[in-house]
Amino acid sequence: MRRIAFAGAVVAIGAFTLLPFLWFVSASWKSATEINSIPPVLWPSFHWDHYRAAIAEHGLLHYIANSVIVATATTLLSIAIAALAGFALARFRLPWGRFYLMLLLALSMFPQIAIAGPIWRLLNFLGWLNSYQGIVAAYIALSLPFAVWILATFFQELPYDIEEAALIDGCSRWQALRLVVLPLAAPGLFTAAILVFIHAWNEFFFALIILTYPARQTLPVGIALFPGEYTMPWGEIAAASTIATLPLVALTLIFQRRIVQGLSAGAVKG
Amino acid sequence: MLREKKSEGTIASLTVDKLSKTFAGREILKELSFQVADGEFCVLLGPSGCGKTTLLRIVAGLETASGGTVSIGTARVDALAPRDRDVAFVFQNYALYPHMTVFDNLGFSLRLHGVPKKEIHARVTEVAQMLEIGHQLDHKPQQLSGGQRQRVALGRAIVRRPKLFLFDEPLSNLDATLRTNMRVELARLHGRLRSTMLYVTHDQAEAMTLGEKIIVLDRGEIQQSGAPGEIYHRPMNLFVAGFVGQPQMNFIEGRLDGHGKLHTEAGVEFDLFSTVGGRAAPDSQLTVGIRPEDLRRCASTDARFAGTAEFVEDLGSDCFVHLDCGGLKLVARLPAQDPIKLGQRIDLNVDPERVHLFHQKRRIDLT
Amino acid sequence: MKRYHEPVWQFLSPSLVVVGVFSLYPIFESFRLSFYRMILTLPWLGQKFVGWRNYADLISDPVALSSFTTSALFVAVTTPIEVLLGLGMALVLNESFRGRGWLRAVVLIPWAVPTVVASQMWRFIFNDRYGVFNYLLFGDATQFYWAPLAEPGLALMSIMIADVWKTSAFAALIILAGLQGIPHELYEAVNVDGASAWQKFRHITLPLIKPALLLALLFRTIDALKVFDLVFVMTQGGPADSTNVLQFYGYKKSFAEGMIGYGSAIAVAVFLVSLLLSLLYIRLLGAGLLRKERAA
Numbered sequence: 001m002r003r004i005a006f007a008g009a010v011v012a013i014g015a016f017t018l019l020p021f022l023w024f025v026s027a028s029w030k031s032a033t034e035i036n037s038i039p040p041v042l043w044p045s046f047h048w049d050h051y052r053a054a055i056a057e058h059g060l061l062h063y064i065a066n067s068v069i070v071a072t073a074t075t076l077l078s079i080a081i082a083a084l085a086g087f088a089l090a091r092f093r094l095p096w097g098r099f100y101l102m103l104l105l106a107l108s109m110f111p112q113i114a115i116a117g118p119i120w121r122l123l124n125f126l127g128w129l130n131s132y133q134g135i136v137a138a139y140i141a142l143s144l145p146f147a148v149w150i151l152a153t154f155f156q157e158l159p160y161d162i163e164e165a166a167l168i169d170g171c172s173r174w175q176a177l178r179l180v181v182l183p184l185a186a187p188g189l190f191t192a193a194i195l196v197f198i199h200a201w202n203e204f205f206f207a208l209i210i211l212t213y214p215a216r217q218t219l220p221v222g223i224a225l226f227p228g229e230y231t232m233p234w235g236e237i238a239a240a241s242t243i244a245t246l247p248l249v250a251l252t253l254i255f256q257r258r259i260v261q262g263l264s265a266g267a268v269k270g
Numbered sequence: 271m272l273r274e275k276k277s278e279g280t281i282a283s284l285t286v287d288k289l290s291k292t293f294a295g296r297e298i299l300k301e302l303s304f305q306v307a308d309g310e311f312c313v314l315l316g317p318s319g320c321g322k323t324t325l326l327r328i329v330a331g332l333e334t335a336s337g338g339t340v341s342i343g344t345a346r347v348d349a350l351a352p353r354d355r356d357v358a359f360v361f362q363n364y365a366l367y368p369h370m371t372v373f374d375n376l377g378f379s380l381r382l383h384g385v386p387k388k389e390i391h392a393r394v395t396e397v398a399q400m401l402e403i404g405h406q407l408d409h410k411p412q413q414l415s416g417g418q419r420q421r422v423a424l425g426r427a428i429v430r431r432p433k434l435f436l437f438d439e440p441l442s443n444l445d446a447t448l449r450t451n452m453r454v455e456l457a458r459l460h461g462r463l464r465s466t467m468l469y470v471t472h473d474q475a476e477a478m479t480l481g482e483k484i485i486v487l488d489r490g491e492i493q494q495s496g497a498p499g500e501i502y503h504r505p506m507n508l509f510v511a512g513f514v515g516q517p518q519m520n521f522i523e524g525r526l527d528g529h530g531k532l533h534t535e536a537g538v539e540f541d542l543f544s545t546v547g548g549r550a551a552p553d554s555q556l557t558v559g560i561r562p563e564d565l566r567r568c569a570s571t572d573a574r575f576a577g578t579a580e581f582v583e584d585l586g587s588d589c590f591v592h593l594d595c596g597g598l599k600l601v602a603r604l605p606a607q608d609p610i611k612l613g614q615r616i617d618l619n620v621d622p623e624r625v626h627l628f629h630q631k632r633r634i635d636l637t
Numbered sequence: 638m639k640r641y642h643e644p645v646w647q648f649l650s651p652s653l654v655v656v657g658v659f660s661l662y663p664i665f666e667s668f669r670l671s672f673y674r675m676i677l678t679l680p681w682l683g684q685k686f687v688g689w690r691n692y693a694d695l696i697s698d699p700v701a702l703s704s705f706t707t708s709a710l711f712v713a714v715t716t717p718i719e720v721l722l723g724l725g726m727a728l729v730l731n732e733s734f735r736g737r738g739w740l741r742a743v744v745l746i747p748w749a750v751p752t753v754v755a756s757q758m759w760r761f762i763f764n765d766r767y768g769v770f771n772y773l774l775f776g777d778a779t780q781f782y783w784a785p786l787a788e789p790g791l792a793l794m795s796i797m798i799a800d801v802w803k804t805s806a807f808a809a810l811i812i813l814a815g816l817q818g819i820p821h822e823l824y825e826a827v828n829v830d831g832a833s834a835w836q837k838f839r840h841i842t843l844p845l846i847k848p849a850l851l852l853a854l855l856f857r858t859i860d861a862l863k864v865f866d867l868v869f870v871m872t873q874g875g876p877a878d879s880t881n882v883l884q885f886y887g888y889k890k891s892f893a894e895g896m897i898g899y900g901s902a903i904a905v906a907v908f909l910v911s912l913l914l915s916l917l918y919i920r921l922l923g924a925g926l927l928r929k930e931r932a933a
Binding site for chain 3: 002006009010013014016017018020021023024027035036037038039040080081082084085087088089092094100102103104105106107109110111112113114115116117118119120121122137138140141144148172173174198201202204205208209219220221223224226232234237238241244245248249251252253256257259260263264
Binding site: 164172 | 330331332351352353357358359361363365366367368369378379382383426430
């Protein structure tokens, strides 16, 4: 009896999670009439027209390119900065280290609106609106708190005596970091990178206010602002959404163990 | 090539002057001062928590002291980073670089100092062969056994030819046989290299075997410092007497009367007038210390101690008998060829010259 | 005693600069801007210092007040639901069964999907003419179909459903971490005593995951205040301001209408609420961590 109830729970959770998503994705392959029909057509006729339209008429590819550039740049820079900070906080026993971590934690909780206006004005002043550097700078700031937390926790758990051996052998702190710690920290860095990448790829609020020229907009903005006045082109929206989501779903499925570890470590430890 | 000592001509003595360390309100080291001569093997011996590892780490530069100085040779080093002190450290858990091969582990320091590749290769292979790990050079640390990892840790230090070798209980993670073998090897190594070595351990057998000089520490203070023989045969206080020597020295409390006779709880008396004389006030409380090996079997007429064997430890080479002498518990080391049965009555005597006397925990000399 | 210097500043300065310029400075600047009246995109019109007037307007602004209540309602409803669902998911994921890895990966999909995509997805499902939500309720009888996103009562509910779908997994992960910290021996000991599943849950599981539950609750509460993407795509704050949550209202005022002064006042208000909750969280976290260590 218990087994059946458990199996039922597993199925229910799977269904609750997947069905809405699959329903939407399947619309990308349905013809317009199939989409609009009542009763709903379950099995799509697999025509690729919506994808073609999304790419050709709605410029999906350039949104993808922008998202790739922005997310990648954010990830590389953010991880580099966070690794340095996390390492220093874990190793240098600073009296204000704990305070800095708590500050970062507090900062990560503030709603975007609290800083959006001034950031817009700042970027405007620098001439960085609608530029890659502007949005990447904002994204780095957004992702630093959790990246530093994850990496600081991670570095703290690396055995310290190996680093001490390196210091005695002749390494400066920089050399110890580069030659000994980073190779060992690769898994943690990788996990943090995945989380930063997904966060940057999905971010919408700042992309919306900073990137107003379509030429520079990222995927979330493109999908949110998908044109459609009287009838929504659901097929195209679904197609664009599927393409936007595919890399992330793939990343998640492949690295789910790491992602779960990273998220709960970051959350549970702090 | 290895007979060629470190940086030629430099004196690598170690001088520690009034070193103190306080952490979280606790005094870990209390103004310690000592010297290790150039080329000497010095052991820091003490129970856990006595501060010996902290002391070692301060000398290495891995921790900072709260006060005092550390000098290697004539130069003060306490403001220098570890990498500038020219010391090598052998960690308790070996601390090998897991992502590097044994070869790279051994040669890492040389690489950092810009030593040419050919020389690195030569030095590393020489040391590896000396330590019998030459065939492991391509392996990673995970593939090695504990004993082999130990040697790599050792090799890493030797390759550098530093002024000073620092050892942090390097043998404590090894099993007993390996430990005894490595002890001998370390002693031989020192004989070959003649480098200054500071070795931390809580194992007094290790200290006695390896040390040319032993510094006994307890609770951040030096209890006694000297050659192994001195530490063993003339312990300066109760702590050293009890800490060094296995099994532990027998301690008997007693009271000295006005006639130079010491009355102990067991009703045993020692006539000490000729030796103690007027040095200890009458009615003073003294502690008598007798090492198990100084108790000998004798005829019952000569016996100072008589008791029944409660427990016998027959180790094959030695026999330790735990006796109950009318309430007084003693341990005696008797020849193994003389089998003892439980409950057997044993009569023991001791040569008065071999008796240690302590007043208020400090040694009283009997001559 | 002299000490050699660790290169502390070299390591920390990049993060300090970024955080200082893009996180700390903007918060103070928002405070400052809230005392002015100006148009964001027309800086040449100048800024007029108006003191506390923006705040006075805020208090008497019915839309602002309703957005406070809307946000509060949103938080109050979604958070408990998400934590409960998260608890259920975590309990299932804690058991070992074939396909557990798959289920865990599947459960992460809503988290991985961009929120705007999830928003479009739910918009599609809630469509008033061919949305599957209506079909499940009314079948072929299209004349009865609702327009959930166009009805003041239903719109907020639709957004809540979308949010629950998107973020329950996060709560599940936090609680799962707590569950995995419970030593097996406790359950084994109780098994020997013959306890039922419910008793085990009530007397062992529940008390020991209290810290994790608390964490999940607080994380979700603070995140719920930040909801924006869903509102922007699905309802644009309407109908009739029924889904006009705080962050969206602030966005509308500052960026859609350009009233950055007033928008900053809203921003400061939201920030203070958030700050209060964050401090509460950090304090409870400190205590919670201690409890966790004692249990472990």
